[in-house]
Amino acid sequence: MASYSGKDGVIDIGSSALIANVTGWSITETGDTVDTTVMGGDGWKTNIATLKEWSGSCDVDYDPADTDGQVAAVVGTSFTFKVYPRGTTASYKYLTGSAIVTSNGKTSTVAGKVTGSIAFKGTGALAIATA
Numbered sequence: 001m002a003s004y005s006g007k008d009g010v011i012d013i014g015s016s017a018l019i020a021n022v023t024g025w026s027i028t029e030t031g032d033t034v035d036t037t038v039m040g041g042d043g044w045k046t047n048i049a050t051l052k053e054w055s056g057s058c059d060v061d062y063d064p065a066d067t068d069g070q071v072a073a074v075v076g077t078s079f080t081f082k083v084y085p086r087g088t089t090a091s092y093k094y095l096t097g098s099a100i101v102t103s104n105g106k107t108s109t110v111a112g113k114v115t116g117s118i119a120f121k122g123t124g125a126l127a128i129a130t131a
Contacts, residue, residue, distance in 0.1 A: 004086040011058050011069075012082040019069035019118070021061035027083055027095055029054045029126060054097065054122040056083065062106055062114040073101045073118045081120060088131050097126040 011019045033047040060070055073079070077100070084094040099120040108114040 008085070008087040010084040010088055012084070012088075013069060013073060013079040017068035017072065019058060019060060019073070020063045020066035021070075023059045023061060023115070025056065025058040025083060027054060027056040027126070052125075054099075054126040055102075055120065056081065056099070056122075057117055057119040060116045060118065062116045070104075070116060070118070073104050073120075075101050075104055077101050078123065079120070082129075084131065090131055092131045093128055094131055095126055096129050098123045 006024070009022060009025060011022055011025055013019060029052065031052045032050045034050050035045060036048050037045045063070055078098060079101070080096065081099050082094050082096045084092065086092055088094075099122045101118060102121050103119040104116065106114060106116045
């Protein structure tokens with residue numbers, strides 16, 4: 001089984017616009033179900049799968065000069081997100097899909113650095129592609 005180092009990850013929004021200073025990311029796929037249990041059964045619920053969705057987020061060290069990445073990720077804007085778990089080297093796999101930015105926040109503490117978090121929600125399938 002392959003293992004990857006998190007330090008190699010990259011997130012691209014739009015046409016080759018990398019989000020600067022990414023410190024972490026997550027992608028989650030979920031699926032809805034509908035209860036199909038009927039009376040007189042064996043006491044176990046039954047379900048069928050219905051709709052699927054995906055969402056994601058990334059944490060960053062805030063950089064207002066990152067106009068193609070952090071600053072461009074305006075809430076309500078759609079992008080084609082590409083999440084490269086181990087870098088953009090040819091033949092490496094990455095996750096990709098169209099998504100809408102749902103939040104873009106900044107956080108700081110008196111003794112800490114200014115950080116940010118960008119969240120997005122998919123508008124269709126999440127795919128695995130090859131760089």
